[in-house]
Amino acid sequence: MKKHxxxxxxxxxxxxxxxxxxxxxxxxxxxxAASSDKPKETAQQSEQPKNNGDAGNKAQETVKxxxxxxxxxxYASLGENLTKGMELYFESxxxxxxxxxxxxxxxxxxxxxxxxxxxxRKLVDQDKIDILTGTVSTAxxxxxxxxxxxxxxxxxxxxxxxxxxxxxxxxxxxWRSSFNSWQIGTSMGQYAYGHIAKKVYLAAADYAxxxxxxxxxxxxxxxxxxxxxxxxxxxLGSNDYASYLTQIKSAKPEAVYSFFAGSxxxxxxxxYEQYGLKGKITLIGSGWLNAEDIRPATGNSGExxxxxxxxxxxxxxPENKAFVDAYEKKYNSRPSIESVEGYDAARMIVEVFNxxxxxxxxxxxxxxxxxxxxxxxxxxxxKLDPETHHVIQNLHVFKTVIKDGKTENxxxxxxxxxxxxxx
Amino acid sequence: xxxxxxxxVNGLSYGLLxxxxxxxLSLIFGIMGVLNLAHASLYMVGAYLAxxxxxxxxxxxxLALIVAPLLVGLISVLxxxxxxxxxxxxxxxxxxxxxxxxxxVIHDIVRWxxxxxxxxLPLPDWLGGAVELFGQTFPLYRLVVMGIGFGVAAAMWILQxxxxxxxxxxxxxxxxxxxxxxxxxxxxxxxxxxAVGGFLAGFGGVAAGPILGLFPGMEFEILILSLxxxxxGGLGSILGTLIASLIxxxxxxxxxxxxxxxxxxxxxxxxxxxxxxxxxGLLGKQVHGNG
Numbered sequence: 001m002k003k004h005x006x007x008x009x010x011x012x013x014x015x016x017x018x019x020x021x022x023x024x025x026x027x028x029x030x031x032x033a034a035s036s037d038k039p040k041e042t043a044q045q046s047e048q049p050k051n052n053g054d055a056g057n058k059a060q061e062t063v064k065x066x067x068x069x070x071x072x073x074x075y076a077s078l079g080e081n082l083t084k085g086m087e088l089y090f091e092s093x094x095x096x097x098x099x100x101x102x103x104x105x106x107x108x109x110x111x112x113x114x115x116x117x118x119x120x121r122k123l124v125d126q127d128k129i130d131i132l133t134g135t136v137s138t139a140x141x142x143x144x145x146x147x148x149x150x151x152x153x154x155x156x157x158x159x160x161x162x163x164x165x166x167x168x169x170x171x172x173x174x175w176r177s178s179f180n181s182w183q184i185g186t187s188m189g190q191y192a193y194g195h196i197a198k199k200v201y202l203a204a205a206d207y208a209x210x211x212x213x214x215x216x217x218x219x220x221x222x223x224x225x226x227x228x229x230x231x232x233x234x235x236l237g238s239n240d241y242a243s244y245l246t247q248i249k250s251a252k253p254e255a256v257y258s259f260f261a262g263s264x265x266x267x268x269x270x271x272y273e274q275y276g277l278k279g280k281i282t283l284i285g286s287g288w289l290n291a292e293d294i295r296p297a298t299g300n301s302g303e304x305x306x307x308x309x310x311x312x313x314x315x316x317x318p319e320n321k322a323f324v325d326a327y328e329k330k331y332n333s334r335p336s337i338e339s340v341e342g343y344d345a346a347r348m349i350v351e352v353f354n355x356x357x358x359x360x361x362x363x364x365x366x367x368x369x370x371x372x373x374x375x376x377x378x379x380x381x382x383k384l385d386p387e388t389h390h391v392i393q394n395l396h397v398f399k400t401v402i403k404d405g406k407t408e409n410x411x412x413x414x415x416x417x418x419x420x421x422x423x
Numbered sequence: 424x425x426x427x428x429x430x431x432v433n434g435l436s437y438g439l440l441x442x443x444x445x446x447x448l449s450l451i452f453g454i455m456g457v458l459n460l461a462h463a464s465l466y467m468v469g470a471y472l473a474x475x476x477x478x479x480x481x482x483x484x485x486l487a488l489i490v491a492p493l494l495v496g497l498i499s500v501l502x503x504x505x506x507x508x509x510x511x512x513x514x515x516x517x518x519x520x521x522x523x524x525x526x527x528v529i530h531d532i533v534r535w536x537x538x539x540x541x542x543x544l545p546l547p548d549w550l551g552g553a554v555e556l557f558g559q560t561f562p563l564y565r566l567v568v569m570g571i572g573f574g575v576a577a578a579m580w581i582l583q584x585x586x587x588x589x590x591x592x593x594x595x596x597x598x599x600x601x602x603x604x605x606x607x608x609x610x611x612x613x614x615x616x617x618a619v620g621g622f623l624a625g626f627g628g629v630a631a632g633p634i635l636g637l638f639p640g641m642e643f644e645i646l647i648l649s650l651x652x653x654x655x656g657g658l659g660s661i662l663g664t665l666i667a668s669l670i671x672x673x674x675x676x677x678x679x680x681x682x683x684x685x686x687x688x689x690x691x692x693x694x695x696x697x698x699x700x701x702x703x704g705l706l707g708k709q710v711h712g713n714g
Contacts, residue, residue, distance in 0.1 A: 077539045242433040243676045263638045266541040276560030297541045
């Protein structure tokens with residue numbers, strides 16, 4: 001009996017362990033798990049000027065870019081795709097910017113704020129990087145924020161989408177080229193009322209990003225005159241959506257707006273069909289619901305999904321075609337949303353270096369230069385807002401259709417340009 | 424009312440799916456006293472093997488449902504003979520650490536072989552349909568899974584209660600030395616038990632594939648629920664595991680509907696209550712000796 005007590009104890013200890021770290025084990029595409037744990041003290045932002053590394057930089061013949069991205073664990077594939085996108089662009093400019101050679105130093109984000117802080121210090125103190133980029137996890141981006149700010153390292157956020165990074169946590173040195181929750185949710189909220197449904201049910205993964213997206217959708221949709229007939233927030237990484245789907249069905253909405261990504265998205269879309277909702281209640285959501293890496297698994301269940309996103313594989317602009325061709329030629333696989341994010345971030349960094357002719361001695365000047373960059377990206381016209389430091393971009397509507405027995409996303413229309421209000 | 428009915432069926436079918444996966448774990452734990460934390464990894468391996476079978480070779484789901492678990496059973500035999508057997512004298516802690524480490528190794532191997540993207544086991548058309556139930560659409564396959572789950576439970580009960588093999592296993596559960604002393608090869612019994620456990624895990628994996636999907640990490644989601652069921656049901660009792668699975672399935676389903684944010688908490692709460700009221704689990708036996 002004593003031994004069994006020990007076993008019970010071990011069992012409980014392990015359960016606590018798995019449920020604590022297991023939440024992150026499912027592959028939730030773009031969407032930074034647990035971004036809710038924001039650092040509380042933002043007050044102590046000591047702005048003492050530090051000029052470590054400045055002297056060295058002037059003499060350098062290279063510009064150094066530090067990238068903190070997930071190369072292991074849950075988000076590894078996102079990190080890989082972001083890197084592939086970046087390297088594709090650097091290759092297209094021969095790894096040259098502002099007359100200097102580009103050096104990309106990669107560090108593993110490990111989906112761990114503390115580990116990432118260590119990596120960041122290493123990049124700054126040892127490698128003496130000129131610019132920081134990366135982070136998929138919003139929690140990591142928030143953790144880096146204060147030190148980036150106090151060490152005055154220009155930082156271009158290439159993925160993490162939490163609203164506050166360019167709102168209450170805005171920094172002179174931090175810019176974001178990817179997206180935020182507000183852009184994703186608001187775009188569909190505005191589009192859905194006029195084009196899809198008047199009564200919508202909300203279903204989103206229960207964590208900071210999912211909550212932010214649905215809040216943005218809800219505001220835009222109800223402002224337009226729509227009605228939310230119910231909402232449900234299943235835990236991140238739910239196995240089974242059966243009970244939620246039964247509930248949604250009995251509420252009889254005209255459409256369901258959902259935010260799920262990765263394995264959650266696949267399960268939700270699959271079970272949506274299994275429970276007979278497909279074809280009767282339109283499924284709308286963010287582009288992660290019918291992204292390139294999701295659709296092979298969802299198969300024909302994904303037919304009819306309508307989403308808003310800043311980019312999709314099927315966009316027929318010359319810039320996108322060129323990007324897709326180059327990407328497929330180099331990697332022999334389709335680019336994902338993250339590939340484009342990497343490609344655009346790399347281009348912004350290169351343009352900043354070019355404009356400064358490779359002179360990175362004044363960090364503030366390097367950072368401010370991001371506000372002047374604008375170009376036609378594969379996703380459309382792209383620029384950064386000098387006021388909020390957040391990307392201004394078009395959001396588009398895509399619909400999943402079946403072509404030759406396989407699903408493809410069809411471009412429907414552009415909803416408009418989205419500029420974050422900054423609050 | 425209809426909605427409650429359909430939710431009940433939802434819960435029961437989820438519970439029976441969990442039962443298929445947990446029964447093997449419970450069998451191994453009950454008889455060998457080994458808490459095999461790699462059990463859910465075998466569940467994942469079963470699902471991925473079925474994927475390989477349905478994609479690249481015979482493309483027959485039903486055949487995959489038999490072949491993949493058999494292969495998993497074979498893998499379990501290798502694990503038992505070469506990894507676990509040398510650790511029996513080391514005690515629970517080393518076994519727990521070993522199997523937990525093994526779970527991570529298998530996780531990385533699966534990831535390396537099949538990639539991190541989510542995949543899905545395709546169902547044959549005649550299984551993929553839906554039926555009318557309580558005036559609602561219900562996936563036919565989930566009903567089939569319920570049937571299979573009850574079938575597995577019945578087979579295990581008959582095997583354990585009505586056959587000589589079952590008698591040996593039950594005897595082994597009470598006193599291993601005694602069984603060994605009777606001239607029965609206890610090592611062989613252990614290996615067989617482990618193989619059956621592995622088979623059941625693989626079987627659950629294939630059955631779950633068309634409902635839950637496949638990706639590295641799927642095993643830890645199931646492991647946590649399996650361990651809860653194990654504690655609630657009690658050690659070494661197939662009936663206990665069955666009842667606990669059904670309870671957890673139904674409680675989880677209604678928990679999601681009524682208090683979506685608290686659903687996991689409710690399950691742990693239930694487990695805590697069971698542990699306080701009846702520390703051996705609902706139908707657990709007091710096991711003495713070197714269990």
